[in-house]
Amino acid sequence: MSGPKVVRVITREERIARGRDQLAQLDHAIAHWSREGQRLGQLGQATLEATRARRAALQALLDADGFDALQRGAASEIAFLQNDLEVCRQRAVAHAGQARQQQRQLAQNAATLRRADTRQALPADLLDALRAIEGGALTGAPAQAALARGFTLLSPKEEADSLSAAQRALANTLADGLGGLATETLAQWQARQPAATDARLGQIDLHLATLEALDGPEAAAGFQARAAKAQGEAAAARRSMLLDSLLLDLAAAARERQARAALLLRLEALAARLHSLGEMNDNASALAQAIGDARGAADLGAMRAQCERAEALFDAMLQQQAALARREAVLAGLASLGYEVREGMATAWAEQGKVALRKPATPGYGVELGGDGARLQVRAVAFSAARDTGRDRDIETIWCGEFAHLQALVAQRGGGIEIERALPAGAAPLRVAALADEDAAQTAAATAAPLQRTLPRT
Template sequence: MSGPKVVRIVTREEIMAICENLFRQLDQSIATWTSEGQRMEELSDAEIASTLLRRKELGDLLTRDAFADLQKNVPDEMAFLHADLERRRQHSVEKLVQARKRRRQGQINASTLIGTLESRGVVVPAELRALASGEEVIDTDAVLAQGLAMLTPKANGLTSAQQEHAKRLMIEVPEIDAWKAVTIENPRIERIDHQIAELQSLLGAEQTAALNERLRTIETMPFDAHQQLQLDSMIIDLAATLKEMRAQRAVPAEVTPVATEERFAEARRKAILNGLAQLGYEVHEGMETAWANDGQIVAKKPSLPGYGVEIGGQARTGRIQVRTVAVTADRDTRRDKDVETLWCGDFSRLQELLAEQGDNLVIERALGVGTVPLKLSLDTRTAESLESNCRTFP
């Protein structure tokens, strides 16, 4: 394809800026992954060390100018860290939900045990009363096992080993039929448990303490329409808070400053014009400015009188149109195809010259030789050229 082309140029300066930007994003991803994972107690030192080693290996790609590998592997690493953190967060949330369920079941079991102990005139331990009231205790199972053991007289024939086994497994022992306390399942409370657990995974236990207290207060209310209304209200409040927290944690895409975009555009124009100059095209002072102002220029080659190469398009986008044009209407049109073919060789050489400098020039779209008639450049100052200038090639 040697006819009109749409090409994209990315200079070495721009490639370096892209890579540096990717590393900034990667370092932020690693910092978030590390801090969040450690706060949730879901991350080991060995895992952190492994991630930092991968970061160093990715950094080595930049020193070797392995830009293509870098631009593929760094986003892959960020995607992995994001997915891994979400997996760890879900695991943390599930653990927190299960802990909340165990604590609620423990509270019900503690209330059952207290009733049995009091009916027998046994002094109820303070830890058991605290558990029954919904307070946080260090080891729920140990507190329940203590109360369970107080209902098991030695005369029953249970050995110390058997009693210890009962403490570990929390199994039913003789004379305690009431131990089979049934938890009343409430889908609203289960949903709130998940919401609070997710917030705790994002913010920490201290920031969710007030929410736990609010839920405990609601749970002490009679099981009626008012309690359900309070639970619904809490679900709505938690959903709004979670939505806000997720939005705050979303990483916004970096926007390239206008000044930087213009610097990149200038570098692209310079790269193209310098390359054409090395290929023998006439490149004069002011052509870069004319390109920026007018949107296109024509570079002529003394060895091909009557013809030139038109470069057009906004360099700020990186996409440029290039095509062979005629600069005079008084020419042998039978040469047009030959000139387009010669430009094919020049274009390939231009790609090589730019590549040697670390720039990348790729064809995004191209037409074949002779597919469309050569455009007559504005240099002829004819009405025909003015009309053709308003059209881009199909």
């Protein structure tokens, strides 16, 4: 197939740029995963070191031109980090939600214990501790210890068998007054206390935990105050209304924060990828400005639109770089094959969409290169309509051999040229192409008259 061809070109420079971009994305994913995982208390040093070792192995693949393995490995590692961080976040949310529910139960138990102190047997410091539990200032094991101490003080001592009937009756009366407290263990008593059966409270706890997991305790502080106020409302109807309103607002805030966090993460990754390019031209400056505009957008819709615009700009930059590398690789290969390649041809190709090259060894003929994306068009061409068309098929045959050499040259430099579509030699007439103005006169002179030779006399 020595006629016109549509080919796909990839260069080593393009593969290196792509590999660096993948590693930049991975580095950002590692930094985010490490920062968030440690903030959530879900990341150990051994896990972090193992991740760094895998990152070093991927760098070694890039250094050794293992581009395909690098692409697969980087994509797999990024997916793993994203999934692992989500699992860590869900685990932290579940743990925080459970802790909130337990604290609410402790507060209810503390309030019940204070109300059960009909004999005023609890000392002042313990009453202060119970109030602290109710207010959320005392939590965990210290709160459990305070409740256990209060339960012990309110429990009547074991009576001796010698108690009179009147004394035992009085003890039973006191026990009844304490709601059976004297005949139960602390665990039994806590389990018997009225629990927060309202399912909305559990949902509120999870939303609060989600906000804390995303942004820290300050993100949930205002909602936490509203939750405490709603639970302390004496009127059942108003308490229900406050809980409903809080639950709706919390769900909306959690969704909005999750969406905003995802967009900010995309923008941070884009900024990291831009930094990895190592050049600040007009396109890079425009992209940096677009990233800044997206970060400062007032609402999610505008932020998402700006983020997509920034990503499109970055993709265009990568395509421009790759296209330049392809043009330069093909032109360098043709120069090695004897075609005249002058300075500015790559730019002319990009601006005009095609460029024609001549070869002194085949006057009047050359090749034309078209396209500026991953797919290029290559074909043998003539530079004058006034020519001996009988040579056209021979020129296409010569070009077929030269194209095979071009493929080998690009492959030696770490790239590749794959033929996607080709026509047989002679299937279509040679296209007449135009050279640059300064070459037109020379070409016309070379092809205006047929070559003549004198046969030897016999």
